[in-house]
Amino acid sequence: MSLTERPQLFIGGRWVDSKGGRKVDVHNPATGAYVGSTVLASTADIDAAVASARASFNSGVWANTPPEERAAVLHRAADLLEERAPELAKLITSELGCPIWFSERAHVPNPIRHLRYYGTLAKDFAYDERRSDGTNTSLVTQVPVGVVAAITPWNGPLSTPSLKVAPALAAGCSVILKPPPETPLTAYNLADALSQAGLPDGVLNIVPADREEGAYLVSHPDVDKVAFTGSSAAGKKIMAACAERIARVTLELGGKSAAIILDDADVDTVVPALLPMAFMVNGQACIAQTRLLVPRSRKDEFIDAFAQAVAAQRVGDPIDPATQIGPMVSRRQQERVEGYIATGRQEGARVVVGGERPSLPSELAGGWFVAPTLLAEVHNSMRVAQEEIFGPVLAVIEYDGDDEAVAIANDSVYGLSGSVWSSDEERALAIARRMRTGMVSINGRPQAANSPFGGFKQSGIGREMGPEGFHAYLETMSIAVGS
Numbered sequence: 001m002s003l004t005e006r007p008q009l010f011i012g013g014r015w016v017d018s019k020g021g022r023k024v025d026v027h028n029p030a031t032g033a034y035v036g037s038t039v040l041a042s043t044a045d046i047d048a049a050v051a052s053a054r055a056s057f058n059s060g061v062w063a064n065t066p067p068e069e070r071a072a073v074l075h076r077a078a079d080l081l082e083e084r085a086p087e088l089a090k091l092i093t094s095e096l097g098c099p100i101w102f103s104e105r106a107h108v109p110n111p112i113r114h115l116r117y118y119g120t121l122a123k124d125f126a127y128d129e130r131r132s133d134g135t136n137t138s139l140v141t142q143v144p145v146g147v148v149a150a151i152t153p154w155n156g157p158l159s160t161p162s163l164k165v166a167p168a169l170a171a172g173c174s175v176i177l178k179p180p181p182e183t184p185l186t187a188y189n190l191a192d193a194l195s196q197a198g199l200p201d202g203v204l205n206i207v208p209a210d211r212e213e214g215a216y217l218v219s220h221p222d223v224d225k226v227a228f229t230g231s232s233a234a235g236k237k238i239m240a241a242c243a244e245r246i247a248r249v250t251l252e253l254g255g256k257s258a259a260i261i262l263d264d265a266d267v268d269t270v271v272p273a274l275l276p277m278a279f280m281v282n283g284q285a286c287i288a289q290t291r292l293l294v295p296r297s298r299k300d301e302f303i304d305a306f307a308q309a310v311a312a313q314r315v316g317d318p319i320d321p322a323t324q325i326g327p328m329v330s331r332r333q334q335e336r337v338e339g340y341i342a343t344g345r346q347e348g349a350r351v352v353v354g355g356e357r358p359s360l361p362s363e364l365a366g367g368w369f370v371a372p373t374l375l376a377e378v379h380n381s382m383r384v385a386q387e388e389i390f391g392p393v394l395a396v397i398e399y400d401g402d403d404e405a406v407a408i409a410n411d412s413v414y415g416l417s418g419s420v421w422s423s424d425e426e427r428a429l430a431i432a433r434r435m436r437t438g439m440v441s442i443n444g445r446p447q448a449a450n451s452p453f454g455g456f457k458q459s460g461i462g463r464e465m466g467p468e469g470f471h472a473y474l475e476t477m478s479i480a481v482g483s
Helices: 041-061 068-082 085-096 100-107 108-125 161-169 188-197 209-220 232-243 269-282 296-311 329-346 402-410 426-435 466-471
Strands: 009-011 015-016 022-027 032-041 130-132 137-144 147-151 174-178 205-206 223-229 250-253 257-261 289-295 348-352 373-378 391-400 418-420 474-482
Touching: 015 022, 032 085, 032 474, 041 147, 041 174, 041 205, 041 209, 068 085, 068 108, 068 161, 068 188, 068 223, 085 100, 100 108, 108 161, 108 466, 147 161, 147 209, 147 474, 161 188, 161 223, 174 209, 188 205, 188 348, 209 232, 223 232, 232 250, 257 269, 257 402, 269 296, 289 296, 289 402, 296 348, 296 373, 296 391, 329 348, 329 373, 329 391, 391 402, 402 426, 418 426
Parallel strands: 147 174, 147 223, 174 205, 223 250, 257 289, 257 418, 289 391, 373 391
Antiparallel strands: 009 015, 009 205, 022 032, 130 137, 137 474, 348 373
C-alpha cells in the first residue's frame, strides 16, 4: 500500500471507507509541496472503531492469547517496520519537517525498540502472585485494562503512537489510535506491520481525526482508558471527561524545562551538548530545554557562547542531512512562535539572535520557518519563561546561588524534564534531586531506554516507557483461592 495515499480508515482489521469524514491533504512544511492525503474520521467512524475494539476485547481473541504469542506478533511487526525504515524516515520528515537525521536516529528506531521491548516484557512478566497471611491465600493477578483510546500529537508521528500501542497490545488490550490531522499518514504503518505480523482483526483501529471527534472518542462509554499526549489545556478537558465514568487515564502533557548551568560548568562543553536538547524537532518537543539558567557572575560568557552557537545553526530543507533546524509543522505554529517572540520583546526581553524569519532559497520561501532565537534579560515571571512556546526559542534567565537556581527551575506549572550542568558530578546530582520534574539529565546524558517517561504537576499523570508504561495498561485483580 502507498505510504502517502491513505483514502480509507483502518477499522476491524480492514481498510474501510469513511462514513461522512472529510479528506485532508498533507503538505511539506518546508516547501508546501503535496505529500499525500487521507480522510479524517467522523463520529460514526469513531463509533465503528470503538465497537470493533470492544468486540475484539470481549471475545478474548487477543486478551486471552498467551503472552509469548503476543510477544511474537510485536517482534514480527518491529522487523517489518525496520525493513521500511528508510522510507519511513523520509515520510516523517516530509510530514513533520524535522531534519532527516533526527527521523533516522530517533523517530524510526525508537518505535521499533518499543515494540521489541514490550514484546519481551509481556513474555517475561509475572502476571500472577500468590499471597498468604498464614490462614488464607489470594491469587493477585494482572489483567488487561480493556479498550484503550490512544490520542497522539503531530510532533512524534510514529514514536508517540508506539509508546501507547506497544504496551497496550503487549498487555492484551484492544486499541483505537487517533493520530492528528497535521501528520496523519505515518501512523498507518503500525496497522500495516501489525496486521501483517498476525494481529487479530479489530484489536488495533486507526482513525485520524480532528479535535471534535477526538473529544467524542474520549467520552465514549465503551472506552476503558485514555492515553493522551498533548497540551496541558487539552489534558485537563480529557481528565474531566474521563472522571464522569472513572475511566483510567495516562496524560503526557506540556513542559517548560529548565537547564541549570552551575557556576563551575565548562562553557565549551555545555553549549554544543545543550543545543540539540533545546532544538530537537525544531524546538517542537515537550522535553526541550528552553529555559537556560545561568549564574549571574558568568552571564556574559554564556550569552555570548550561546549566541554564536544559535546563530550558526543551519536552517534549511530538512531532507538535507546538513540541516539542523527545519520548519514549524504549520503556518499556525509558525505564527504562534512569532507571537511569543513579539511578546518577549514587549515584556522587556532582549533578542540576542534571531527573532525574524530566516533568509532562505526561493524553493523554501513558502515554508513555515522561524529563525532559531535567543532571548536574554528574561525574568521567570515573563510569559516566554512560563508558557510552552514549542519552537526554536531559548530564554536565558540569570540567578545567584544554587538555591535560587533550583527555586527558579521549580517555579513553573510544568515539571516534565530538566538538566543540570557541572564539572562536579555529585553537586549536579544533589541539584537534580531537588528539581520537581519527571526526568533530569546530568551534563546532557541520555536516559536509559527502559526509564519511565512522564512529569510532575501540569506535565501529566502516570508514566510511559519502561515497566511503568506496561503497568499502565493492566488492572490488578485479587482472587481468594483458599487456605
